[in-house]
Amino acid sequence: MPKPLALHFLRSAGDAGQLPESRCEVALVGRSNVGKSSLLNAVANRKGLARTSKAPGATRLLNVYELDGEPGRWVVDLPGYGFARAPKAQRAGWQQMMDGYLLDRPTLAQVLLLVDGLIGPTPLDIRTAEWLEHHDVALRPVATKADKVKPSRRGARRTELAHGLGLAPADVLWTSASKGQGIPELRTELAVTLRSDPYARTRRGESNKKLKS
Numbered sequence: 001m002p003k004p005l006a007l008h009f010l011r012s013a014g015d016a017g018q019l020p021e022s023r024c025e026v027a028l029v030g031r032s033n034v035g036k037s038s039l040l041n042a043v044a045n046r047k048g049l050a051r052t053s054k055a056p057g058a059t060r061l062l063n064v065y066e067l068d069g070e071p072g073r074w075v076v077d078l079p080g081y082g083f084a085r086a087p088k089a090q091r092a093g094w095q096q097m098m099d100g101y102l103l104d105r106p107t108l109a110q111v112l113l114l115v116d117g118l119i120g121p122t123p124l125d126i127r128t129a130e131w132l133e134h135h136d137v138a139l140r141p142v143a144t145k146a147d148k149v150k151p152s153r154r155g156a157r158r159t160e161l162a163h164g165l166g167l168a169p170a171d172v173l174w175t176s177a178s179k180g181q182g183i184p185e186l187r188t189e190l191a192v193t194l195r196s197d198p199y200a201r202t203r204r205g206e207s208n209k210k211l212k213s
């Protein structure tokens, strides 16, 4: 069983421009209430690390969590999209904050795109996946709340959800923050990704240029 990722809260920001340079970042992206902050807590095995809530809109800023003893290696928890009850201007502001973040970080190695295992992908999830692909952001599809899907429906849901994203079932990592499914695999993947060096890679290749266009 892989060890929990040793993460501590580093800082929040209302705008990507306020963040210092990092060495490597992985961001959590998805609908409000999909379980981004809960998944971060499960990966770190610390319930109160990121604030979670039954009501959508718990995370309102870019929240940076750093690997203990490894400065600049970050998991970034983002506010969710599709939070219908927020005022329109506020929603537009959040969208701008997220788009700005996703396009402005040359050290962004990967986005975990979280889709609700019971109800997703929604049209907004699909649009987000397309937008990330268009901007050449490396995407890791993750289904959340696997425990909420009835055992008899699990096979069919796996296929439906993956096909909805234009993927094969094996491409999606199924997780449950409350029951622990998929958490060991996610810890192992994140431990590797966070220790990679995307800055060196983008400087050599073309992807940094594409990210900025």
Ligand SMILES: Nc1nc2c(ncn2[C@@H]2O[C@H](COP(=O)(O)OP(=O)(O)OP(=O)(O)O)[C@@H](O)[C@H]2O)c(=O)[nH]1
Residues within 6 Å of the ligand: 030, 031, 032, 033, 034, 035, 036, 037, 038, 039, 051, 052, 053, 054, 055, 056, 057, 058, 059, 060, 078, 079, 080, 081, 144, 145, 146, 147, 148, 175, 176, 177, 178, 179
């Ligand atoms: N059953 C079940 N509930 C979950 C799971 N993960 C999260 N939840 C619940 O879903 C709700 C939302 O979780 P959050 O982690 O706050 O969601 P979020 O994506 O961070 O939401 P925003 O910050 O609003 O964008 C909470 O009530 C969680 O307890 C899971 O794996 N299983």
Ligand SMILES: [Mg+2]
Residues within 6 Å of the ligand: 036, 037, 038, 051, 052, 058, 059, 077, 078, 079, 080
């Ligand atoms: Mg959150």
